[in-house]
Amino acid sequence: MKGFQIFNRASTAITNRATPSKLLIVLTFGAAGGAFLAISDDSPFRSLTAGESGNDGGKKKKLVVLGTGWGGTTFLKNLKTSAYDVHVVSPHNYFTFTPLLPSVTNGTVEARSIVEPIRNIVRNKPYNVEFKEAECYRIDPVNKKVYCRSIQNLGHGENEFALDYDVLVIAMGARVNTFNTPGVEEHAHFLKEVDDAQKLRRSIIDCYExxxxxxxxxxxxxRIMHFVVVGGGPTGVEYAAELHDFASQDLASLYPSLKDYLKITLLEAGxxxxxxFHKKVTDFAxxxxxxxxxxxxxxxxVVKVxxxxxSTKNRATGQIEAIPYGVVLxxxxxxxxxxxxxxxxxxxxxGKRVMATDEWLKVQGCDDVYALGDCASIDVGDFKEFVKDIYERYPQVRKYLEKNKLKNFESLLRNAQGDSQKKIDIEALKKALSEVDSxxxxxxxxxxxxxxQGKYLAACFNKAGRCEMKPEGPFRFQESGGRYPFHPFSYKHxxxxxxxxxxxxxxxxPGDxxxxxxASQGLWYTVYASKLVTWRTKVLVVSDxxxxxxxxxxxxxL
Amino acid sequence: MKGFQIFNRASTAITNRATPSKLLIVLTFGAAGGAFLAISDDSPFRSLTAGESGNDGGKKKKLVVLGTGWGGTTFLKNLKTSAYDVHVVSPHNYFTFTPLLPSVTNGTVEARSIVEPIRNIVRNKPYNVEFKEAECYRIDPVNKKVYCRSIQNLGHGENEFALDYDVLVIAMGARVNTFNTPGVEEHAHFLKEVDDAQKLRRSIIDCYExxxxxxxxxxxxxRIMHFVVVGGGPTGVEYAAELHDFASQDLASLYPSLKDYLKITLLEAGxxxxxxFHKKVTDFAxxxxxxxxxxxxxxxxVVKVxxxxxSTKNRATGQIEAIPYGVVLxxxxxxxxxxxxxxxxxxxxxGKRVMATDEWLKVQGCDDVYALGDCASIDVGDFKEFVKDIYERYPQVRKYLEKNKLKNFESLLRNAQGDSQKKIDIEALKKALSEVDSxxxxxxxxxxxxxxQGKYLAACFNKAGRCEMKPEGPFRFQESGGRYPFHPFSYKHxxxxxxxxxxxxxxxxPGDxxxxxxASQGLWYTVYASKLVTWRTKVLVVSDxxxxxxxxxxxxxL
Structure with a gap:
């Protein structure tokens, strides 16, 4: 009955957490579930503890953080232990509040208002920190080294250097996916960095001039006045909308002769x-x-730029059409x-599509390396195994679900917890699970x-020493041979x-x-102003x- | 007695003007004086009059303005006549408030806060205006054409174009003087445009990183942390001071390990x-x-970069020294x-060092072309001739000056006007004149x-039509065959x-x-805020x- 114990334990863990969103709880389970099957004696934070570091003759552990985006910066901001010498490596010496990049492209917000120097953010932290403006081009997990290259192209052997690490946090983000479409790298604009936003802005004014x-x-x-946005996700849609506002509210009166030439096109493959988003949103948009x-x-x-x-290919008719453009995002x-x-x-x-971590954000297959944000993903492979296991062992699940018409897995588990004698429909369970899985x-x-993730990982690092010294305290889930001092990561949407x-x-x-x-735009202003990373950026953006x-x-x- | 008539007339013109600064009045005279010897029947604004343009079947005259710096922009801002089709050609589609460039280099003020799009400035003007973002590379005064080149490097015959003009206003400014010092163009930073300020700022942060x-x-x-400023004029001094403040107030705490490496050097050939400035200022600085x-x-x-x-050469000892540097301005x-x-x-x-205009800013030696600002200078060659003439004709001037111990030319003229019987010391007059001349x-x-100059020239253009139609009105100095509808340009420092x-x-x-x-810094803030060209830039700079x-x-x- 090991399987059922697991099931029970998992559902306890879930129902004990008071979270407003169903999705989130399920996610927690999704992440946590795998862990219980992959039980081991290794604590994922064993290398972090101050106790261990204390044994090294008082020498602090060397923590290397790669990247200063959302993950890396939040991690650094929330890290509150003096147990490490921290080295930060990033090609940008600042953090960028990326959700406002579309605003920067159209001059609604100034570029400098949405960035904060990383040195400012880590100032007055209890840990020692050194920042290096460089790009990591190779990670060597065997010798525990990262190889870096200055972004300034210095030459004379000054350009490259290696850093040893005891613990490594990878938060390097991702690159733009061009789907190997020819010409995209050469001719299209992207919108991932402040530079991109500034270049895009200049290109629009280029076209007008x-x-x-x-x-x-x-x-x-x-042709010149045709602006094309590829991708109908939130960024593409926001940019198209902002560009339209910029053109109609500001540029139309300054370049009256070009008003009739302006065209904005949004291309979406789906x-x-x-x-x-909900259909209501799509329809409104x-x-x-x-x-x-x-x-x-x-x-x-898009098949070629x-x-x-x-050049675009109509997915229904297969027809290929070449559209002249001035700027493409x-x-x-x-x-x-x-x-x-x-x-x-x-x-x-x-073989994996994206770097896999366990549910404590530790990279699978190597020690002392953690990964956050876009560059990694929590692996749920084990979770699927776990589900298969349930299918075989508890066919009664099917009937239970049929009777109760449970909509998703969380309700299923919660009810199962309340009355363990009830039967469950396996098909409904499968459906519920597949919903969850997607x-x-x-x-x-x-x-x-x-x-x-950054906040979560920092909290784990902060607590690691305390856990080691007082194991009965924050340690959790100590049954069955597993020693996990922390809850696994749980995303709250x-x-x-x-x-x-x-x-x-x-x-x-959440909850659609x-x-x-x-009013929603008002809320947007309020939320974004409050989410900005420092008081400086808050005031700057609001005054912008x-x-x-x-x-x-x-x-x-400019 | 023609000479004396001229003298009298000139002094009348001067003493009739109530101006607080001595220098200015003398300057007016200096400019005006030459004109009276170079009398001709041509009005320098003959081509501007609406009357004439009316004769061309109602077709408006084509006025081409080259440049959107201080001269060109003030001219466009103050031009209030509908008599022209105005074409503006400039490599920048904005006006820059250049006195704040040193502030931009150190992030005290945002680049965007000190610029104003030229289209915004000329919006709602009574004249038609078209702006072209291009650089003029040739002026053909015979065929009345300017040849321009887009700054975007378009190719395919789209890059270059020619514009006809009826009237041309040259306000292109000047380039930096490198005195042909080897390596300056390649390695040194300048501070004339917003781009320069942004590049310089990035280079400083480059060095820190x-x-x-x-x-x-x-x-x-x-070496990297050694910042060198060449030139002890107001710009160089201000930049060195601003850089010191930036380094000590902001960067020192963010880059504590570099504090002891920082060095700022100011090189001045004089x-x-x-x-x-007054000696007091130099000593204080x-x-x-x-x-x-x-x-x-x-x-x-500086002999080489x-x-x-x-590499610098000590002017006293002749010794040459090579100083390692990180950034040089x-x-x-x-x-x-x-x-x-x-x-x-x-x-x-x-043969001239700088393009010469007459005292109404009309370029000497060609018709219908005016020049403003750094690209031209009012020629005072005739004034010197005029003075020589006085020396020969009125030797009694020497005694008059000896007796009255007059300090400068204006007092001389004012007193001479009051009592024409008094004698004047020619040596004192010479000295006074040479003071004036320098x-x-x-x-x-x-x-x-x-x-x-921009404001003055616009006022002339604005009045030109009225003058032609009602010549007895604002026309001045109509004696002796000259018909000058306007006062010559007079600079008020x-x-x-x-x-x-x-x-x-x-x-x-003025008046030393x-x-x-x-308190002076407070005054600086007040004056610069008030001088900013639009309300937008005023508010932006103050909030910066x-x-x-x-x-x-x-x-x-960034």
Missing amino acids: RASLPTISDEEKK NHILPM NEKFQKDQIDVKTGSM SDKDI WSTGIATRPVIAEFMEKIGQA QVSFLPPTAQVASQ SGQFAPLGGEQAAVQF WVSIGH WFRRFTFGRDSSH | RASLPTISDEEKK NHILPM NEKFQKDQIDVKTGSM SDKDI WSTGIATRPVIAEFMEKIGQA QVSFLPPTAQVASQ SGQFAPLGGEQAAVQF WVSIGH WFRRFTFGRDSSH
Whole structure:
């Protein structure tokens, strides 16, 4: 009856946690579940404890953090132990509040307002910290070394260096996924960094100024003034909306002769824009964009980008069309960075789509390495095994579910807990599980996930010493030979915004509660202002908004 | 007695003008004086009149303005006639408030806060206006054409175009004067445009980040952290002071290990820094810089700049020394742009140091072309001829001056006007005249001069039509065959600031009235806020100052 014990323990763990969102609890289970099958005597934080480090003659452990995005920065901000010498390596000496990048591209918010120097963030922390502005290009888990390269291209043997680590935290994010579409790297704009936003902004003004020259033919003007956004996710939609506002509210009066040439197109390979949102949101966005004359083309796959044309393939008809464009923004999803892919091969993860960690964010297949944010994903492979196990052992689950018409796995477990004699329908369980699985198998590559992971991992590091010294305290789940001092990572989804331009936004909260309109835009302003990482950025962004309301957006070619 | 009539008329013109500063009045005379000897029937604004343009079948005259700096922008802002189709050509689609560039380099003020799109400035003007973001590379005064090149490097015959003009206003500014010092173009930073300020800022942060890398030797750190400013004028001094504040107030706490490596050096070829200021100011600046550990080296000429060393020659000893540096700012003065030099050859000004205009800002030697700001200078050659004439004709001037101990030419003229029987000492007159001459021969290449010229020229253009139709009205100086509808340009100097860091500044008002300290810095803030070109920039800059006071300067590598 080992399986049932596991089942029971898991459901206890779940129902004991008071969380407002169903999805989250299930996710917790999804992550935690696997762990109970993969029981071992290794604590995933064994290398972190101050006790151990104390045995090394008082020498502090060397913690290397790669990356200063949402994951890395939140980790550093919340790390409150003096047990480490921390070394941070990142090509950017600042943290970027990425959700406001579309605003930067159109001058609604100033680039400098959404960044915070990482040295400022780690100032006055109890740990020693050194920052190195460099890119990690190789991780060697055998010799516990990371190899780095300065972004300044110094030459003379000054450019490259290696850092030893005792513990490594990888928070390097991901690269843009071009799906190997020819010409994208060369001709398209991306929107991942502040530089990208500034370049995109200059390119838009480039187009306006170029189209104002007397040498440009009418046809060429039409091409130059055609702005294409590829990808109907929240970033693409927000950018298209912001660009429309910038063009109609600010640029139209300054470049009156170009008003009729302007065209904005949004290309989406799937059947809907904003597929992760409720249908109400998608419908509203479609209507709003139609009113705004933003041309939304769904079922339209980009097959090639040249310097002046973007070729799309209609997924229904198979027809290929080349559309002349002035600027194209590529915003379709993310892929693994080459350095991570190479590292995955070394640790036996070659076949995986994304680097796998366990539910405590420890990278599977190597010691003392943790990974956060877009560069990794919690592996739920074991969870699927666990489910298969249940299917075989408890066929009565099917009937139970049939009778109770339980909608999802959490209710199933909660009820099962209350009355263990009830029977469960295996098909309904399967369905419930598959629903759960599709939701938990990959956490979305968002700021929310990365920052919660950073906070979680920092809390684990903070507590590690205390745990070792007082094992009866925060240690949990000590049965069955497993010694896990911490809860596994649990993601709490607080909702998602989709700004749609014209001071309107859509917001979808957990439980599919949806709100659309001006009030949601107000909420968007409030939430984003409150989420900004320091007081400085909060004040700067809010005053940028006031500046924009008062004076409009700037069209200088800067 | 023609000479005396001229003399009398000139002095009448001068004494009739109530101006607070002696220098200004003399300057007016200096400019006006030449005109009376160069009498002709041509009105310098004959091509501007609406009357004439009315004769062309109602077709408006085509006015081309080259440049959107202080001169061009003030001209466009003050032009209030519908008599022209205006075409503006400039490589920048915005106006830059250049006095705040040193603040931008250190993040005290945001780049976007000190620029204003030129289209915004000319919006709602009575004249039609078209802006072209391009660089003029040739002016053809014979066929009345300017040849322009887009800054976007378009190719396919789209890059270059020609514009006809009826009237041309050249306000292209000047280039940096490198005195042909080898290596300056390649390795030194300049501070003329917003781009320059942004690049310089990034280079400073580059150095801090590079010096923080583990591969850098101590000696190399010393080199990297050595910032050199060449030129002890107001810009160089202000930049050195601002950089010191940035380093000590903001960067020192973020890069504590680099504090001892930092060194700022100010090189000046002359004997004093701030040579255009009163000795009190120079002394104060020297003391302040000594306290701040900014190394001021006077009598030190730069002879070569390589990628890592700057070679200076001690003017007293002739000794040459190579100093390793991290960043060098070159701020030593201005020179004529190649396009202007080529144009000067065409119009017979090949030998001149700077393009010469008459006292109404009309370019000498060609019709319908006006020039403003740093790219031109009012020619006072005729004035010298005029003075020689006086020497020969009125030797009694010597005695008059001896007796009255008159200090300068204006008093001389004013008194001469009151009692024409008095005798004048020719030597004293010569001395007075030479004093005057050294002050007026070239107006300083400042924002003040250019903007006053822009305003003046716009007023002339605005009145031109009215003058033609009602000649007895604003026309002046109609005797002796000359028909000059306008006063010649008269520069009113309102004083000059030299910010010295640590919230202290020096200010020198006309009449050598000097104030130094925190109050002057307060005045600096007030004056600069009030002088900003639009309400938008005013509010932005002031709020940038508040941001800086509250949160310090940003050190992000943007």
